[in-house]
Every structure is written in C-alpha cells, then in structure tokens.
Amino acid sequence: MMVTHEVHDIPTATGVMRTYLYRPDEEGPFPTILFYSEIFQQTEPIARAATIMAGHGFVVLVPEVFHELNQIGTVLAYDDAGKDKGNEDKFAKPLESHDSDTEALVQFARSQPFCTSQVGSMGVCIGGHLAYRAAINPDISAAFCLYATDIHSSTLPSEEGNDSLSKTADIQGELVMVWGKQDPHVSTEGRKRVYEQLESTQRRFTWLEVNAQHAFMRDGESRYDPALAIQMYLQAVAFFHRILR
Template identity: 65%
Template structure:
C-alpha cells in the first residue's frame, strides 16, 4: 500500500508530545499501532520501520517517548553522546508518565475517522518495554515487544508495586516477545525471569529467541540482520492482522 505521513502534536498531562503518523493513502479506516522507539526517539530506521508496518494496512503512530525532557523534534544520534542522553532520559521519566502518554494516544486514535477502534502496540529496545507496558491499557489488544529492556529488573522509575514485571498479571492483550540470544543487554537469566513471570501470570504470549544481538532490526550498523528483520516484521504483521482486523 502507498502511505502518507504527517506529524501531530498531542497534549498529555506532562506536556506536548510530537507524534509522527504513518497511514495508507487509500480512503478508509484502519487499525492503529502505537510504535515506541528506542531511547533515540524517531531516527531514520524507526521511521522506516513505521512505514513498513503502515504499508500493511495500519495507522502507525510514533510518539516522542521522552517529550518532557527534550525540545520537540529531538532525535539523538547513535553515538556515545546520544546513548548517554537517552539513557539519562530513560532513568528520569516515571513509568506512570508513559502510561498517561499511552492514554493520550488512545484518546487521539479514538477521535480520528481514519482509525478503527482496534489498537496494538509495538516497540524496540526501551520501546519494546513501553509496548509491553502499554498493554496494561485495556484498549490495547496486542503487543509486539522486540528485545525489550529493563522489564526484568523493575528498576525504571515508578511507584512501589507499579513496575512492569509486577504488573504483568494485569496485561490482557496477546504478547509477541522477540529476543536476541546474543543480546548483552538482556542475557539468558534476565530473559528467563520475564518468561517465567509470564507463565506464572497466565498471560497469552508467544516467545521467540534468535541468534542475534541487540538491535538486530535496526537497518543501520553492524548488528543489522536483514533476513531476521523481514521474518520478525512478518510475525508482527500476522499478529496484528489476526488481532486487530
């Protein structure tokens, strides 16, 4: 499908959140996917990923995940300075603020005549965590969580007992969990902690581990695996076609 793109400033309880919208050009209304980026916000690889998903018949929204902490339009570089700033933002913003961002996006989607009322989430790295976290919202029907960081530890800022690992039992959406077995940020023991917690919590989920490193979906840099990326895009499209359409 041919797609179109525009930006939308959405008001949240913690400030204006620039959001990039990718959607089919053809008239009609389509299910929505909230696509959460890495710590670097909407880089060129993230924009291309959003476009790929939109081309399969979805409205894809890419919010600036740390909008409170940066000027509108900020994109951090894939370098040491960008990593340092992005990680600082990650450890500064409470999960509760991400929750209110998600609700603002859900409300926005509900007001658009080009959207249906079916919503999924997808994300990479910290965005994988945020896609998982967003599934706590009862409006989210499915979530594709790609090499999600920091779920296992419960260390991201949040109120006591409100970390994502503890709240897993409250997720009703179907989860697609994607991991790289050579990911230094999420080693075996940490992945298994998340896996066992999903089992104990009774969640509906599928679990896939590949021989890949962190950020193997990012089509820039030496860790990119095009073959696996295509396979994972296909798995995400299958999930959302089945659960949202």
C-alpha cells in the same frame, strides 16, 4: 499500499507530545499501532520501520517517548553522546508518565476518522518495554515487543509495586516477545524471569528467541540482520492483522 506521513502535537498529562503518524494512502479505517522507539526517539530507521508497518494496512503512531525532557523534534544521534542522553532520559521519566502518554495516544487514535477502535503496540529496545507496558492498558489488544530492555530488572523509575514486571497480570491482550540470544542487555536469566512471570500469570503470549544481537532490527548498523528483520516484520503484520481485525 503507499503511505502518507503527518505530524501531530498531542496533549498529554505531562505536556505536548510530538507524534509522527504514518497511514495507508487509501480510504480506511485501519487499526492503529503505537510504535515506541529506542532511547534515541524517531530516527531514520524508526521512521522506516513505521512506514513498513503502515504499508501493510495500519495507522502507525510514533511518539517522542521523552517529550518532557527534550525540545520538540529532538532526535538523538547513534553515538556515545546520544546514548548517554537517551539513557539519562530513560531513568528520569517515571513509568506512570509513559502510561498517561499511552492513554493520550489511544484517545487520539480513536478520534481520527481513518482509525478503527482497535489498537496495538510495538517497540524496539526501551520501546519494546514500553509496548509491553502499554499492554497493561486494557485498550491495547496486542503487543509485539522486540528485545525489550529493563523489564527483567525493574530498574525504570515507578511508584512502589508499579514496575512493568509486577503489573504483568494486568495485561489482557496477547503478546509476542522476541529476544536476541546474543543480546548483552537482557541475559538468559533476565529473559527467564520475564518468561516465568508471563507463565505464572497465565498471560497469552508467544515467545521467540533468535540468534541475534541487540538492535538486530536497526538497518544501517553493524548488528542489523536483514533476514531476521524481514521475518519479524512479517510475523508482526500477521499478528496484528489477526488480533486487530
């Protein structure tokens, strides 16, 4: 399918959130995927990833995940300065604000004539965490989480007992968790902690560990693994088609 692109400024509990919308250039309606970016917000690789998913029959919404902390339209560079700013933002925004962002995105999607009521989440890096976190919302039926950071460590700011790992039992939808074995950001012990929490709470999930480094989905950089990236896109498409349709 060919893809059309729109830009929307969505009101949230913590301010206006610039959101990039990708959808098939065909008559819908289509299910929605909330696509959460890395700390750098909507870079060109993220835009291409969203376009790929939209081309398979989904409305894809890419929010500026740190909209409260940056000017509208901010994209951080893949360099040390961008990484430092992104990590600063990551530890400045409480998870509860991400929750209200997710709620605003769901309500926006369900108000669009080209969207069905079915919503899933997907993300990479901190976005993988936010996709997992989004699944705590009962309106999220499916989450595809790629090398999600900070779930295992419970280091992102939140009210006591409201970190994402502790809230795992509230997830009602189905999950796919994808990890790179050579990812230094989530150790073997960290992955084991997430797996054990999912098992002990009897969530419905698929667990996949691949021989890859962190950010193996990010085209144009040295850690990119195109063969694995294609495999992940195909698995994500099949997963969302099964759950959201």
